[in-house]
Amino acid sequence: MSSAQEFEARILVVEDDPETRATLELLLGARWTVTTAERGDVARDAARAMPFDLVIANVQMPGFSGIELVRLLRADRGTQDLPLILMSRTAGQNETIAGLEAGADDFLVKPFSGRELLVRVQTRLELTAMRRRNAQQEEVLASLQRTLKARDEFLSAASHELRTPITTLSLQTDGLLNTPGAGANGGHRATDERMMRRLKAIRRQVVRLNQLVDQLLDVSRLIEGRLELRPEEVDLQALVIEAIDLMRESATQAGSPVLLRLRPEVVGRWDRIRIGQVITNLLSNAIKFGCGRPIEVELDADETSARVLVRDAGEGILPQEQERIFQRFERATSVQRHPGLGLGLWICKQIVDASHGRIYVQSEPGHGATFSVELPRVY
């Protein structure tokens, strides 16, 4: 049952008296693996050469005393943590103290009963086992932390690295789109239009790639707690219109018209880029999951707070999924059906939480989903 019996403990007995040595070997050998040494220097070499779980040493030995052995083992890196019990016949208080000061873990005064010996040894071994488990757990924890740090550094470096080729792609695509008669084959109009359509498809993918890279970088930043909001006076309506403009091509592509219900002006203090990102993310989801049906965006406000609603008429989200989709790397559907990193809503939630707002979804499966973002106008 106890952990000390679970592992095959190895005990080194150091005793110059042959009779006592034999008794100890007999007593301890019934439960554990026992090695004996008759001199301190031999014991020291043995402890350095092979791993033991416990050393039991006599104090009074010719030449090399038990206390000296304890001191030497404690001074050596390989044996400094080795559990040590000293035994002594006379055991004045001074001797006990000297032994403990040298670094012994326990002191047995001769004559002692076999039972006392076994209990003390057992206790010492259990403590050792416990200490080892703790050390192992600490090691696992440290290793996990190192792995996480490496992952975050990698995410950061990778998204950083991806930005240069995206710039090149973007410049070339825009350059071609701007060239008069792009793709002209002797000015053939149909070919022109076809080429333009293809170039625009490339540009959409460039935009998408860039969003994915931003998400990756955001995750590493959010994990490190480095998301800093820069609130400024923002007209939420302008922000919503900007986001819709940005996503218009993808919406058209998906066949989902975006309908707008705005209020004249909703001004508050928010981080323009981050709140814009939240709205863009919600729109992007509505386009992705909206089954090509119309998407409604609604803006509403009162004295203290503003609310943006993004409503799609897609498949909707099951009640049990409605919490989960805001967690990292989660999605309501399978990756095969709707690819993505599963980070969009998690990032939205981090931004909205940091803005002291609230984000939630209302949905009835089969009847679409409405995502709401509520933001205090001043905080």
Place this chain on the structure above:
Amino acid sequence: MNQRPRLLVVDDDVELCESMADALTDAGYDPVTAGDGLRALLVFENGAAPKLILLDLMMPDMNGWQFREQQLRDQKMKDVPVVVMTASRDLRRHPVQADAFLFKPFTLEDLLEQVHRVVSPDGDIRTS
């Protein structure tokens, strides 16, 4: 004859340099490219000084920060405006002094907007 304004693009990514050169040529400029700060300094030694420098930061041999130090110490070069191009979003730990910034990935529109702010294709220098 109307001289196209010379611009210097400094980036260790060859493809990006070439794409920027293409875009700037299309827009009526005379771009020259350099793969690092050392080569950028050579541009000043050989030929007409550029009206504007578009400078990447992370480069081998001489990086953007080091180039800036050199540039600001040199009478001939110190007044040429610099647009720093960077993929970083946080330059607080390694600040760099620049007239403007382009955050990668930037679009053609972003690029031309920043360049136009300093120099128009017909060579007018805007002083701010």
